[in-house]
Amino acid sequence: MNETLIPPGAGEPPLSPIAMLDYLFPGFTLLANFLQSHLGINLNLYIPVLLSISFIAAAWRYLSSYLSDLMESYLMSVVDIRTDDEIYNMLMGWVAQQTFSQGARRFVANTNLNSRMYWWMWGSNDEDDEDDGTEIDETGAVVSKKKKKALAYTPTFGSHWFIYKRRLLIFKRQQPATQSPFYTTSEREEISISCFGRNPWVLKELLNEARQIYLKRDEAKTLIYRGALKGTGLEPTWQRCMARTSRPFSTVILNEDVKQKLIEDVTDYLNPATRRWYANRGIPYRRGYLLWGPPGTGKSSLSLALAGFFKMRIYIVSLSSMTATEENLASLFAELPRRCVVLLEDIDTAGLTHTRDPSQSDSSSPPADGDTTAAVVADPKTPGGKPVPPPGRLSLSGLLNILDGVASQEGRVLIMTTNHLEKLDKALIRPGRVDMQVKFDKADQGMTAAIFRAIYAPLEGDDLPSVTPTANSPALAALEKKLIPLSDGEQERKEGKERQKKEILDRVDKLAGEFASKVPPMEFSPAEIQGFLLKNKRNPEKAVEGVEEWLVVARKEQKEREVEQAKKKEEEAKKAAKKAAKKAKKKAAAKKKRKSKKDDTTESDGESGDSDASEAEESDGGDSDASESEEEKAKKKEKKTRKSGKKDKEKKAKPAALTTAPVVEVRVDTPPPSGSEADKGAPVPELKLDEKPVVVVAAPAKTMTIDTKKANEEPVEKAQVSGDSGYGATPAEVAAPVAQVEAA
Numbered sequence: 024m025n026e027t028l029i030p031p032g033a034g035e036p037p038l039s040p041i042a043m044l045d046y047l048f049p050g051f052t053l054l055a056n057f058l059q060s061h062l063g064i065n066l067n068l069y070i071p072v073l074l075s076i077s078f079i080a081a082a083w084r085y086l087s088s089y090l091s092d093l094m095e096s097y098l099m100s101v102v103d104i105r106t107d108d109e110i111y112n113m114l115m116g117w118v119a120q121q122t123f124s125q126g127a128r129r130f131v132a133n134t135n136l137n138s139r140m141y142w143w144m145w146g147s148n149d150e151d152d153e154d155d156g157t158e159i160d161e162t163g164a165v166v167s168k169k170k171k172k173a174l175a176y177t178p179t180f181g182s183h184w185f186i187y188k189r190r191l192l193i194f195k196r197q198q199p200a201t202q203s204p205f206y207t208t209s210e211r212e213e214i215s216i217s218c219f220g221r222n223p224w225v226l227k228e229l230l231n232e233a234r235q236i237y238l239k240r241d242e243a244k245t246l247i248y249r250g251a252l253k254g255t256g257l258e259p260t261w262q263r264c265m266a267r268t269s270r271p272f273s274t275v276i277l278n279e280d281v282k283q284k285l286i287e288d289v290t291d292y293l294n295p296a297t298r299r300w301y302a303n304r305g306i307p308y309r310r311g312y313l314l315w316g317p318p319g320t321g322k323s324s325l326s327l328a329l330a331g332f333f334k335m336r337i338y339i340v341s342l343s344s345m346t347a348t349e350e351n352l353a354s355l356f357a358e359l360p361r362r363c364v365v366l367l368e369d370i371d372t373a374g375l376t377h378t379r380d381p382s383q384s385d386s387s388s389p390p391a392d393g394d395t396t397a398a399v400v401a402d403p404k405t406p407g408g409k410p411v412p413p414p415g416r417l418s419l420s421g422l423l424n425i426l427d428g429v430a431s432q433e434g435r436v437l438i439m440t441t442n443h444l445e446k447l448d449k450a451l452i453r454p455g456r457v458d459m460q461v462k463f464d465k466a467d468q469g470m471t472a473a474i475f476r477a478i479y480a481p482l483e484g485d486d487l488p489s490v491t492p493t494a495n496s497p498a499l500a501a502l503e504k505k506l507i508p509l510s511d512g513e514q515e516r517k518e519g520k521e522r523q524k525k526e527i528l529d530r531v532d533k534l535a536g537e538f539a540s541k542v543p544p545m546e547f548s549p550a551e552i553q554g555f556l557l558k559n560k561r562n563p564e565k566a567v568e569g570v571e572e573w574l575v576v577a578r579k580e581q582k583e584r585e586v587e588q589a590k591k592k593e594e595e596a597k598k599a600a601k602k603a604a605k606k607a608k609k610k611a612a613a614k615k616k617r618k619s620k621k622d623d624t625t626e627s628d629g630e631s632g633d634s635d636a637s638e639a640e641e642s643d644g645g646d647s648d649a650s651e652s653e654e655e656k657a658k659k660k661e662k663k664t665r666k667s668g669k670k671d672k673e674k675k676a677k678p679a680a681l682t683t684a685p686v687v688e689v690r691v692d693t694p695p696p697s698g699s700e701a702d703k704g705a706p707v708p709e710l711k712l713d714e715k716p717v718v719v720v721a722a723p724a725k726t727m728t729i730d731t732k733k734a735n736e737e738p739v740e741k742a743q744v745s746g747d748s749g750y751g752a753t754p755a756e757v758a759a760p761v762a763q764v765e766a767a
């Protein structure tokens with residue numbers, strides 16, 4: 024065994040175990056040669072020792088992991104933290120504050136401790152995180168960067184021991200054994216905390232403490248969650264997307280009576296006694312509000328303010344988003360907490376504009392503005408001719424089931440918003456689903472003045488220009504502060520500020536009146552007016568001066584928008600007509616073919632009945648269908664429906680049942696305010712002499728209308744005769760009249 028090592032390249036190398044080791048550990052020969060030639064150490068002699076050490080080390084590793092698993096299973100309590108759950112954010116926020124975290128030698132530095140899931144989805148939008156302390160002067164230059172986004176440090180992968188409530192705990196951060204490249208960073212880690220002992224109380228206390236701290240941080244904020252799809256499986260979930268400082272109710276410009284009414288209604292609903300009241304009577308404990316009106320009139324703002332006022336989280340889903348399929352919505356609603364505000368935006372969206380009653384459906388109507396999915400929903404039909412949304416898309420009955428099906432959570436405040444009340448199905452807004460309607464309108468003179476005041480009136484926290492003559496120079500102001508005895512100086516400054524505030528308020532008030540008199544009422548939405556004022560947010564005089572110019576530009580832009588929309592509508596109508604014509608042509612050709620086949624086989628049979636006759640009639644006109652206008656087609660359809668209705672009636676010789684499709688709907692409802700969208704768009708029911716309409720006269724339901732322009736008048740009660748097609752006057756309608764409130 025006394026072999027000599029020869030340097031590589033010097034003759035024939037001997038076959039030694041070291042050479043083999045070299046294969047396993049590259050560079051080992053070099054080290055062995057070096058030790059042999061310079062120190063005279065033959066590593067061959069140490070190989071058994073090295074092997075023994077490696078074996079012991081491997082055995083120790085295996086044994087320690089086995090023992091630790093054993094201990095964890097039988098002697099320890101462990102809590103695993105899901106990285107896609109909000110508890111991750113809570114725990115990491117807590118961990119970052121602990122000394123074991125701050126003292127770690129290897130750590131992860133974050134500017135945001137929330138699960139990376141949320142960043143990926145929404146970005147970091149918490150207001151705290153947004154504030155990086157950058158201040159900008161009037162010219163737009165960065166003047167100071169005093170506050171910096173704080174860094175948070177959390178321990179890196181591995182086990183970290185710490186003491187909590189005199190107990191030894193272990194914080195473990197590990198990489199999972201299996202990793203998918205699609206996972207976001209936070210999903211690629213596993214977090215757990217363990218403690219010795221079989222009772223996990225200390226872990227629960229820790230998590231509770233972490234949760235309390237987390238919630239306290241958001242106490243004065245409105246937490247906004249949005250329905251989204253997460254992970255690779257695109258599972259629907261509520262993602263926290265923002266924590267906004269709660270919007271004071273006073274900042275939403277709305278009739279005070281309406282605000283008061285809304286607050287009282289929600290307060291009463293949230294009262295635990297009300298919950299018991301509902302439970303005792305077996306009435307589902309739910310309350311729904313419908314906010315409707317043109318865009319930019321404050322519907323979302325009011326919803327947010329309401330959530331902030333009652334310190335509830337707000338969960339938002341837009342029904343026009345791709346997330347809003349029936350399945351997704353159902354799982355989102357099942358996940359809702361008990362006490363929260365749910366905001367369903369754009370409920371006039373596709374699929375929901377169609378009534379559940381097939382006789383009322385109008386699948387050929389062109390989609391509404393911006394209603395991108397409408398066409399998709401309008402087209403598909405079942406063999407029976409009923410319009411059905413494409414698989415997965417939300418249907419009206421699907422939404423109704425979600426809203427008040429047995430699986431639907433009770434105790435929530437549901438707010439639905441729409442720009443087109445007239446498009447909504449009556450079933451969607453019947454009492455029980457919608458208990459109060461609030462109408463929003465464009466700004467009248469009072470509202471315009473209020474918006475002006477809201478923008479320019481000095482508020483707590485605003486920087487007022489200093490009132491002392493010396494204050495133009497900051498150096499002099501500082502000197503003055505030094506020289507004047509604090510008490511006197513402070514008093515003077517305070518009084519001066521008050522005086523100045525009053526002066527500004529008076530001036531803003533005067534300018535607000537002037538501004539409002541220049542803006543024509545009911546022409547612009549509060550959002551449009553606010554947009555203009557924000558352009559001159561530090562200069563009210565300039566805003567008043569520039570208002571006429573803005574009116575010209577705004578009107579021009581509005582006209583251009585209208586022209587564009589009209590063009591779009593026209594194009595869509597043309598496309599729809601073309602499509603319908605094509606379909607009709609195809610259908611007619613197919614029918615002709617079928618008929619000629621039939622004629623060949625049963626020539627003597629002749630025409631067999633009404634339905635055939637009508638078919639033939641339709642088929643005859645089939646060719647001309649292509650050139651037929653939509654109106655003619657609709658008339659034909661109506662005629663056919665009437666005919667089949669008549670036939671049914673004759674056959675059954677029974678009084679019309681409520682469950683069958685009614686022939687004509689007669690509804691004397693609360694008239695929408697003249698000039699409103701509803702006024703223009705609502706179809707007037709036609710009643711013809713030869714028809715015997717099914718008129719269902721319900722017990723008069725009371726509709727409360729508060730016209731806020733006549734603020735001091737008593738609420739008007741209007742009788743409502745409801746022949747609601749397909750539904751009649753439901754017990755819900757009779758029992759709980761909808762309060763209709765005009766907000767503007």
Ligand SMILES: Nc1ncnc2c1ncn2[C@@H]1O[C@H](COP(=O)(O)OP(=O)(O)OP(=O)(O)O)[C@@H](O)[C@H]1O
Nearest residue numbers: 274275276277317318319320321322323324549550
């Ligand atoms: N009545 C109002 N009071 C105060 N601010 C308003 C009011 N209406 C609109 N605004 C302002 O206009 C902007 C848009 O308002 P908001 O989103 O609430 O309108 P909306 O009616 O929900 O619009 P949309 O129908 O398009 O969703 C917000 O910045 C809001 O502050």
